[in-house]
Amino acid sequence: MTRYIGSDEMAALIRREGPEALLARLAASLRADFARWESFSLESRLASHAPQGVIELMPAADGDSFAFKYVNGHPGNTRAGKLTVAAFGVLAERATGYPVLLSEMTVLTALRTAATSALAASAMARPGSRTLALIGTGAQAEFQALAFKAVLGIAEIRLYDVDPRAMAKAWANLEGRGLSITCAGSVAEAVAGADIVTTATADKARATILTPDLIAPGQHLNAIGGDCPGKTELHADLVRAARTVVEYAPQTRIEGEIQQMPADFPVTELWQVLTGRAPGRASPQEITLFDSVGFALEDFSALRCIRDLAGPGPGLDLIPEVDDPKDLFGHVLARGAARLERAA
């Protein structure tokens, strides 16, 4: 049987573990996997574009396991009460090619994105950072807040969104979780004096949510909303001024904030920072930027982490269990049927 973790079980797991403990565990898993970066094969993703949106298959593999995530991006979906981004993923054994886990990844992607943000900030933000400004309080916001609390000890969150209802939603969801939360009246108010600024906005265009005049020396910027060609959140001068860390340079140059920069704009990859090969920050005054677009290794890591955490549970008969691999027909027409009749 292929282990199955659906949306309901994922929700139950998060409640059982507590979101902060789960985010910290994911961050540890991500740290361990980024540290063995060179043991992964980095295959290019497969994208199928339609007028309404894109469907992608994102593969990643190490010597033992193969994983892929199916993920869509359909901005118009919310009009029909559907998610803009929905996802599921599969983990398989490379030795047999058999899938061992099928999991929902809509929620798991939000978790792994937040855990990756906090992991990068732990190596890039000033030590002792306590205040996070969250610009854009959509589906990702609360996960960001709790990941930064769990991994960095962030105690104060400042929310800002152009949609006051989205801001109120994030406030209500975060209330009572040991954070000091304020709703700001503008981006400027939210970011002034914050140690870390996360931008997680959904605008499908070249936006300039953050401009150089808003940002002070020493701040760490975590830009996760600009994640596809034509979609950015930061003014080019701000990117130019920052020490920039990315997940995987060839992908980020197409999808991230640095799509605004020349092809030789200097960047460091996160794994280099996490393994000590490159600094995440050179001085307390430096502005640092994690230009995050989401990477298949993170999905691989999240699937393995959640599999270990979930343990045994419901499974699917996705692959037939045959007595004789040469006798597929007999399995289906006789034995398979006999089993069905017993089960009925």
Next chain:
Amino acid sequence: MTRYIGSDEMAALIRREGPEALLARLAASLRADFARWESFSLESRLASHAPQGVIELMPAADGDSFAFKYVNGHPGNTRAGKLTVAAFGVLAERATGYPVLLSEMTVLTALRTAATSALAASAMARPGSRTLALIGTGAQAEFQALAFKAVLGIAEIRLYDVDPRAMAKAWANLEGRGLSITCAGSVAEAVAGADIVTTATADKARATILTPDLIAPGQHLNAIGGDCPGKTELHADLVRAARTVVEYAPQTRIEGEIQQMPADFPVTELWQVLTGRAPGRASPQEITLFDSVGFALEDFSALRCIRDLAGPGPGLDLIPEVDDPKDLFGHVLARGAARLERAA
């Protein structure tokens, strides 16, 4: 909910419909989809190679639907009682990016391969063909026999395999299904006078199961075992002498029998034959060859066909159903949990 068809339901469907009726229905679906070949986007497959085998993701899409198949190829799996080739697939709406069907495809691939073989033969074999030689009686054999019976009216089957137990297995499975079945003592005995010859052997090398001296004018060859680089079943001179039809030339030139031929070896694509743009056979004396490697369009067609046939049924909570797409956290931590508690 995403409709789920597991191995047990697939077996039940085949028994409910009867394998021949299901194969005929699949052949009709394949005929309709090959006829609108130009409405499909043909994306390249994604392959992840390990020492023990390969894992592939095979995508195909038309204007409305996106499909992909996950399939492995691990020759050593049978030693552990596992299948060499196991598969599952997903059908999704391009308008929303949401998956609408997850189905087992180990058995469905065997069905669609056999239906495609029979479909091609219906346009390539001599009219009135009655005898099929089946060389290689592994997992695919019985499906081939019944597809040719259902689609072409084949009445006599001659089996041959180097493994007598595999031959006995196919004989036992096909007994009592309205076919005259004989087990041959050699390839030569099986193919002599047969109207159609299917080769479905598993040898992972350049093999010459069929040589020119074994084949008589007018016979139709259906070569399905040679389906990856370095794996062929037919002597090059036999390929050279035959009118050759393929699924998709760029893929078959790498994976099929024609990998033995120069890059400009003339081939016709099956959709051209099925739409009357090219003949499948020019004369009763011609030797015709369907050099089949399996193509993503066939999986797309099979998934849609089986979805329609299966109708409503079990579903999976693969994608969360949210009230407010911006409130993923609230869905997971509050409503999702409340729902779980109600269910418990």
